Structure formats: structure tokens, C-alpha cells
């Protein structure tokens with residue numbers, strides 16, 4: 001096989017990748033913010049003693065974790081407008097869908113972090129007269145956060161990968177931009193290879209950071 | 222402090238009952254502790270000693286009987302003939318005046334020793350920081366940890382951690398101290414330094430209830446020894462009597478096992 005690689009095509013169309021890359025970054029940050037904002041209270045509810053609070057949160061988390069992200073995205077894009085009459089543009093849809101999806105995972109990370117703190121810590125906090133919220137804020141959360149940071153970083157890496165699912169609803173992120181370019185210049189080998197490498201160069205350091213953080217905090221606490 | 226007659230004990234426990242599901246852990250406990258008394262609780266594993274201590278400051282809610290601390294019912298209020306959980310504020314105020322020391326120290330690992338000791342006074346009692354730090358430094362001096370004040374708990378030996386935990390409890394100026402096997406997880410050579418601190422507290426007149434199997438400590442310090450088995454008090458009396466002339470067969474059998 002003597003294929004003539006022409007990676008020059010990447011340089012010629014750099015603006016296509018820039019535009020797609022910016023969209024990918026925006027979707028990543030937007031959905032990550034949404035996932036955190038929704039995931040933290042969701043995790044608290046999930047760990048609540050009260051059934052009325054715990055059950056809906058549990059149901060949501062299990063449902064999201066038990067269905068494919070791609071199905072969730074197309075459902076929000078095609079079904080939600082039919083049911084509610086609310087029509088969202090593709091970018092808002094993908095931010096919302098990935099945010100709602102990742103929130104379930106953030107909630108689980110959050111709950112696992114809180115559970116990983118020794119129960120004796122809560123006893124000690126109560127024994128000096130702290131209330132539940134004060135103990136959570138001053139004693140449990142600062143310790144839990146250290147345990148949560150490595151899996152959060154990992155989840156962030158997953159979330160970057162999920163953004164490529166936006167291509168199925170025509171969101172102009174990197175994969176969609178690449179597809180569009182391939183349709184014009186017909187260079188799938190170069191373009192997809194470059195795309196894979198570009199994602200790897202961004203995501204791999206994040207995974208390394210997560211592993212480093214895990215070792216760092218393991219030594220600290 | 223609350224203007225009750227001098228005869229009123231610091232703590233009064235009447236017919237205390239507690240179960241975990243179908244397991245009856247405490248089956249009618251009666252005793253009281255007067256000011257400056259040092260009560261040592263002994264008993265086999267699983268007899269309910271830790272559970273008893275946790276009921277005293279309502280870390281575990283009890284179902285039957287009464288715990289009265291400083292003239293006030295602990296944890297519950299009577300409302301329309303029924304018992305409901307006391308308001309959070311009342312429970313917190315009660316816990317502020319009962320210090321607790323745990324077998325596993327339970328120091329806050331993300332705080333230095335000094336921060337551990339001032340946490341309660343600043344966050345709970347709303348003491349000004351300067352005042353809390355001054356008191357904490359004095360307490361750390363008393364337990365011999367002045368040089369560890371800025372160290373993190375994980376860098377301390379077990380004995381040092383337990384002494385820091387005692388200082389943390391004392392910083393709240395408690396009326397009563399509860400110790401749950403404070404030396405059981407320590408290497409033998411570190412037991413002495415913790416017992417010394419507790420003895421000093423006893424000499425100062427601190428009212429304390431201590432679950433421990435350190436018989437020498439009980440003999441030297443206790444004004445009373447309580448032997449518990451299967452959720453009940455089997456025998457109670459001054460250490461000389463309980464240790465040298467126990468009245469109950471179960472006490473005798475237990476002592477024969479722990480005193481080699």
C-alpha cells in the first residue's frame with residue numbers, strides 16, 4: 001500500500017479546526033459547569049436519610065447511567081420539542097444533554113467522596129457541638145473534596161470525548177467540522193488521524209493529572 | 222451553673238434502653254454520676270459500653286428511659302405525652318458541655334493540631350480567635366504537645382494524637398468527659414502518657430466516665446467501677462471491692478480473663 005499522505009491539508013484549513021475546536025471547548029466548559037451545578041446537590045439528595053429526597057435523585061442517576069449518552073442527546077433534540085414545544089438550538093441541546101448526563105456521574109463521585117470520609121469524623125464534629133450542616137461544611141466536605149478531585153478530573157476527560165456526539169445533531173464541534181472538511185477535500189485519513197491525535201494530546205495529560213492528583217492526595221490524608 | 226440544688230448529680234441515667242433493630246443492646250441501665258466523680262466502665266466486647274456512652278450525648282438516640290444531664294433531659298422533649306427529638310439547638314448546647322474522646326482519636330486530618338483544638342471554640346462557641354488560641358496553647362502545654370501545635374495529625378504518634386484529642390475536647394470547657402477506650406488502639410509503650418493526662422484531669426476534679434480495661438488506671442483513679450454485661454449493669458462499686466471481692470460470678474469470670 002503506497003498511500004500519499006498530505007498532512008498539508010490540515011494547515012491549509014486550520015480555520016476549520018479552530019472554529020470546531022472553539023465550539024468543542026465551549027461545549028465542554030458549558031456542560032462541565034452544568035454538571036457540577038446539578039451534580040453536587042443531586043449527590044447530596046442521593047445520600048439523604050429521607051426517602052422522599054433520596055428516591056427521585058436515585059431514580060434520575062440510575063436512569064442516566066443506564067442509558068447511552070447518544071440516545072439521551074437525540075431524545076432531547078427530537079423528542080423534547082415534540083413534547084414541550086420548546087425548540088432548542090443544537091449547541092444548547094448538546095450542552096444541556098451532556099451536562100445532564102455528566103451530572104449523574106458527578107453526583108455519584110460526590111456521594112462516594114462523602115461516604116469515603118470516616119464516620120468517626122462526623123461523630124467527633126457532633127461531639128463538639130456542631131450541627132449537621134456545619135459538620136458537613138467544616139469537617140466532611142474539605143476531606144471529601146480531596147477524594148473527589150481525581151475522579152472529577154477523569155470525568156472532565158470523558159466529557160471532552162462526549163462532545164463529539166454533537167456531530168449527530170449537526171453541532172459544529174471538531175468531529176462535525178472534520179466531516180464537513182472531508183466532504184470537500186476528501187482526505188479522511190489525514191483529517192481523522194489528525195483529529196484523533198489532537199484529542200489525545202489534550203486528553204492524555206488530563207488523565208495523567210488525575211492519576212497524579214490521586215497519588216498526591218493519598219499521601220496527604 | 223444552672224442553679225440546681227447541690228445534690229443534683231451531673232448525670233442521671235434511668236432505665237436506659239436502646240436497640241439496633243431486633244438487637245437489644247442496652248436493657249435498662251440505671252446509674253448516676255455526681256460532680257467530680259470518676260466512673261470507670263468495664264465489660265466484655267459487645268456488652269454495650271460504647272453504645273452507652275453514645276447515648277449519653279445523643280450521638281445515638283435511645284428509645285427507652287431517661288438520660289438527664291445537668292438537670293435536663295438529653296435528646297428528647299415531651300410533647301402531648303409523646304417524645305419527639307429535641308430541637309437541634311438544644312442538642313448542640315448539651316453536646317458542647319460533654320467532651321468525648323474516641324478510641325480512634327478522630328482528629329480532623331485536614332487541620333493542624335492547633336486548628337483541631339480551636340475549631341470548636343471558634344466555630345461553635347464563637348470565641349474570638351485570639352482568645353481561643355491562647356486557651357488552646359495552654360491546653361497543648363498541659364498535654365505536652367506545644368511543639369506539635371502546627372503539625373498535622375498524621376505526623377503524630379497514637380499517644381500524641383490521643384492527647385491532642387483530649388485537648389480538643391477540653392477546649393470546649395466541658396462539664397463531663399466521656400472516654401471510650403482511649404488507650405485501646407495504642408502501642409503499649411504509649412498508653413502511659415495518655416493515662417497520665419487523664420489522671421491529671423481527675424486530680425483537677427473533672428467529672429468523667431471512662432470505658433477502659435486499664436485496671437491500674439481504674440484502681441488509682443476511679444471513684445466507682447461499673448461492670449456491664451449483655452446491656453445491663455451487673456455490678457457496681459468502689460474499685461477495691463469490685464476488683465478484689467466481686468459479688469457476682471460474671472464479674473469474677475470477666476476479671477479472671479482480663480487480669481492475667
Ligand SMILES: Nc1ncnc2c1ncn2[C@@H]1O[C@H](COP(=O)(O)OP(=O)(O)OP(=O)(O)O)[C@@H](O)[C@H]1O
Pocket residue numbers: 241244246264265266267268269270271272273
Ligand atoms: N450501629 C450499629 N448498628 C447495629 N448494631 C450495632 C451498632 N453499633 C453497635 N452494634 C451492636 O451493639 C452491640 C454493642 O456494641 P458496643 O459497641 O456498644 O459494645 P462495646 O461494649 O463497646 O464493645 P467493645 O468492647 O468491643 O468496644 C454489639 O453487638 C454491636 O454489634
Ligand SMILES: [Mg+2]
Pocket residue numbers: 270271272401402
Ligand atoms: Mg466499644
